[in-house]
Amino acid sequence: MVDEANELWKTSGADAIRSILEEESPDALEKRTKERREGLPELPNAKAGEVVLRFAPNPNGPLSLGHSRGVMINGEYAATYDGKLILRFDDTDTKNKPPDLRAYDWILDEFRWLTGNEPGAVIYASDRMETYLQKATECVADGHLYICSCPAPEFKKLREAKQDCPCRDLAREEQNERWQKMLDPKGGWREGHAVVRVRTGMDQKNPALRDWPALRIQSAPHPRVGTTYRVWPLLDFQSAVEDHEQGVTHIIRGKDLMDSTRKQKLLYEKLGWEYPETLYWGRVKVHEFGGFSTSQMASDIAAGEFEGWHDPALPTIQALRRRGFSTAALKRFWMGFGLTEKDIQVPMATLESFNAAELDETSPRLSFIQDPVRLALECKGLTLPDFVELPIHPEHPELGSRNWPLPTDCGLEVFIERDDYKSAISGDGRLRLKDFANIHLDPHQGGEVVQLEKADGVRIVHWLVAGVERPAVMWRPDESGVWSKRKGLLETSGHGVGQVVQLERVGFARIDGLPASNDPTSSTDLIWTHG
Template sequence: MNMKKLILKYCLQNAVFYGGKANPKAVLGKVLAERPELRGKVSEVGKEIEEAVKKVNTMSLDEQKRELEKIAPELMVKEEKEEKDLPEIPKAEKGKVITRFAPAPTGPLHISHVLRAVTINYLYAKKYKGRFFVRIDDTDPATAEEEFYDMILEDLEALNIKPDKVFIQSGRMERYYKYAEEMIRKGLFYVCFCRAEKFRELKLKKKECECRESSGVREWKEMLKGNYKEGEAVVRMKTSMKEENPVLRDPPMLRISEHPHPRKGKKYKVWPLYNYASVIDDHEMGITHIFRGKEHENNTRIQERVYMYMGWKTPMVINFGMIHLPGMKLHKRDIKEMIRSGKFSGWDDIRLHTVRALLRRGFVPEALEKTAIQCGLSKSDIRFTWEILEGHNRKIIDSRANRYMVVIEPVRISIQNAPETEKVEIDLHPSFPERGKKTVPVNTEKVFVSKEDFEKFKGKEVRLKGMGNVKLGKTAEYTGNKIKREMQKIQWVSEPNVRVEILTPEKTLTGLGEPEMKKLKTGEIIQMERTGFGRVDGVKEKVTVCFAHK
């Protein structure tokens, strides 16, 4: 096989396996592996590869597949690496593992939740045929918001994650009070009246406050009656102020909040803090394994001490590294303000990284799950790239998505000397002819191609997919219907057509689509030929599609 054919087959293979775009470096590696004698001509080979990659990358993914099947069908089968699975974990017995996901109702679920806390906890419960609980952590009245209780559960349902039980922490207040009073009576907790600044100083100096030995059940009862204001009293765990780890020096367990709670109003004023409530709940709910980010390691140390004081067995805690998302990070408070001001349309605005925004764009739950598994349980931080999620998503939806032609910024042309025809019929999906065909009307006086294609290929012979070959221009000349391997294929529409709006995170694209798109239903995932995959967002006077990826 000559060098050009060798390069072409590996360009096509690389493009087919990786979303329609060949990578020159990957192709070079394959070529040199098969023909080691070319190592002395790397510069020349590199130039040939660059040319071949340019040509292959102008083809659609379906065209690449057909061409590869023609010249090297043996390369169509990818050497699959063994599907990555979650590793075994310590102290896990079949049927006895219970995990939990404990979000605060301060916003809907975000991709960071999915790639770590949600999916990992859920999948390990499934792996060991155990149970998975969701616990809404709403013990901070100042930050909990009513709308997010349901949003979180809706997001989980949309991800096909079904909890065995759902708990709301604010419904368990009497349990927290019961154990707190027991600990105070035993002298293991105490009511502290030190101002926050004063206690910080004592903590740094490793000195005990005078409240440790003088405040007990009476002061606790006064707290419950509402006789102290916010900031005046806090319940602390009595450890040692000389602990080497500062976080263990008499950490707070419960505090006063006068902010009305979204569900309990002003019924309670003394609220448990995270490290205290988590221990009570994890113990009473039988949680066996806790998966959390390594930034919680200090919280784990505090909770271990609470378990020890309570005389309870500590669950298995497994910490994982943080996931760093590309681009600017927006805090929930900033997003809320931008939604209020109209800069974002809502929590499903496709510029956001929320679960509902990603699903609206056409990312599917299976792809999010596979990405989470790939991220795994490593304690090392991970720099996430969207290509990882897009690759999994593309692999899943490619066979599901029917193909439609859309032209962006349409340029009208007419075609001379074309055979008389009113329509052409094209397979909805080239790999699944059994799905049927779509009818694309033809009016040779009114054909539309994208502005980008018109400017790039003007004066050159191109193939209008499914119709025939033309020399492109405002008045294009029909040149026949023979399919030529090297000829660029472009999408087109004629009349009648339908207006199409493509919403991308960066901008909104407008164009025209084939009329069959009017039959699409909201929620369908499609591939727009040579443009990319997307999810239908609405079909009215125009078809609106949220763009997912190439």
């Protein structure tokens, strides 16, 4: 029977089989509609209108490109399921990752920009301390938590040997007393002297789960609540309690937090809570930046290696925004990776191509001459027009044109890039000034206009006529990715700060600052977007 079918396949092809099946057994074709999945996979156990998600960054700095994955994916799911996306500041570490007071506002602003929406709620963990401490008190009383005064290295040995620590077996009463002692500034225990652990069992297969730490003493003041609290929860306890308090239904996070999920599930079991559905994404490295460490960036900025979080060389959202990247490009970038647990390494070129597709359509054209050479051109016997007319956008003539006035007496002076000049005079000296005229250069920074009509085979270069130029400084990376500021001349225009333009034959750049109107020598600031 099967042989017969295979023979038929060989001789008649798939179409014949299909038509036979359609007649005899339509069910067999049921599964054949293997459609290409669009976008993200479905959320398990999700009911439209009842999905609660959260994005929980540490406000020790503004958001990075890496964070935007979390914002985009969670935001997309929230939109798809008509759900709620909570923005939660996990600011419970005052020592290793001290919160930056400015970062709360930055992140809120960046969240709005990236999602185009307000968060469903904004929660500050540091405002919720009473809840966490109350829950901890209950759990100590119930025996789910115990206070451990073993030094960290000591406990590490015990964990490896799967042995209980002596604190674990102390009586319930004594645990309550130890808890009070921890909370009491005059109790004698200082930072590092005691920690609260979850009684998960030292026989756990996974060493990371063995009696994991839930709260600890911190002496560094918190920038929002000062020294009001002494005992602070760690991520796994704080997050576990808060997710439950907020009714979070789905957690989508990096797979580096897989053990976190497992730790928290053990706590949820003790408390009789139902753990949210959890999905993960893998680790991402962008070739040009490597990983995204907020702490590392903070210290590099402090060391003076960067001008600040919005330095264009940094992979922060602030920097990308300042360079003219759009949220649509960012979204397309992240959605393209889907929700796989695979670790990936991607080049910026992928993001840039998505961004360029939009920018090319919308960006007005402008001429920017880096390292300019001033040329005096003669134009024997030729009558020049009153002005040169160049399109603002070659595919959209309806947007109008740029008009450069030309001198009436033929004392024509223009600027071209030094590189173009050099290559012209080392060749036959011929160049085409784009949209204007063919010229012939001599080696003495002079030359003549040969004809206005375009001639085939002559290299076309961008240029500026004297009188429409203004000094400009463009901040851009070289081939090895090192950023520097380059001087040049920019065509005058009415564009304001924030406008992204396409510099002819160069690439995209965003206007970051305008020159003082009363000072002809002050510069326009340009920041490179990409090619």
